[in-house]
Amino acid sequence: MMRSIDIVWTLFLKDLRIEWRQREAIASVCVFGLLVVFLFDFAFQPGGEESLRLLPGVLWIAFAFAGILAFNRSFAAERENMCLDVLRLAPIDPGLIYLAKTLANLLFLAVAEAVIVFATSLWYNFSFLPTFKWFVCVVFFGTLGYVAVGVIFGAVAANTRMREVMLPVLQFPVAVPVFIGAIEATTSVLKHDPPSLYASWVKLLVAFSIIFVVLSFLLFEYVLEE
């Protein structure tokens, strides 16, 4: 058990180190997320009450697109210099590689989300602070569920031609419960509803995350198999 945690931690630090030396993925993911919010502003020019209605959707679409970019990038990097083959040769449970990748992508996406939320807060003149605790909770579980399927599909798509197209085609239909649950819960949170009103959505997000983390953990060995 301790050894497994050690392995996951080592692999996670490896991803962080690579990212820290390039700072490519995180920058492009943040910029891309900001661009999505920016384009939405052009498309709908929201103001006042309306912006509160649009905000949850805008945020989650920005998170979704930023995530797709991050997952693609995550495995494209492993293909360079056949890094993935070396990982595959390591005498460790492939599921641990999945967990490490999930942690790393969760962190990258969280950073991107923080930037996106901050910018949105300024552009839409909207304060997230009054219900910040619950907002973070909803965003965390939504992101976890989204990353859980994104990482395994990123690994699958890395093997295909046109993987940039392949990943969203795989990811979006499966992530439908995440979008519904996260957007509904976020709307409630930002409207200052009492937590009991959206607790069932948060439960759905938690259940989705657990199911797909476990399932992907078990299936990941087949994805890496040669």
Next chain:
Amino acid sequence: MKKNSSMTAHAILTLVWIVVALYLALIYTPNEANQGNVYRIMYLHVPTAWVALLAYFVIFLGSVGYLWKRSESADALALASGEVGFVFCSSVLITGPLWAKPIWGVWWAWDPRLTLTFVLWLLFVAYLLVRSFFINPGRAALLSAVVGIIGFVDVPIDYMSIRWWRTQHPQPVIMGGPDSGLPPKMLLALLVSIGAFMCLYFLLLRQGIALIRLRRETARLRRELAMG
């Protein structure tokens, strides 16, 4: 040749069954009180929807079978079911709006079951696309099995999350609760139609598997020839 004759028998059975189902659906059953003739599309729509769900379940079975036993026939089963299921699912998405326009007044509404059918259709598309986009065809079976399993596990969660919106789809007419139900004549016609489409599905599935086998055999022979 024995296999061919069983396939022919299956084809004839399907044909006869569909003709009987058509007779029941178009002539034997009366008009519906409110919808008149329009409701008759149900005899096509409901069976194809059942078959589409069954087909995704068969993808799941084939995928698990392939990962577990590594049998090529399990993979062929999953692939053939994906191809046939895609056609049936598309037909559900076409016949649904044809009925909805005169009855609801709109072609499409984001009601739970419509949304779920659309998601199911996207899952079929994803499954088939993943198969056709592999750089190394040897890994297609393995990775599409992973996609098939994740997709299948996702379907009930999709359904649950989507159902928490208000529904305007007609309630299930079979096993749908005490108030639902069809007059005996319509129920008979619907059950016979479902049987007919199941029969058609299994026929197409068998054809599909046979075709995949032949394709693999051809590829193998071609490789042997090239090696000299």
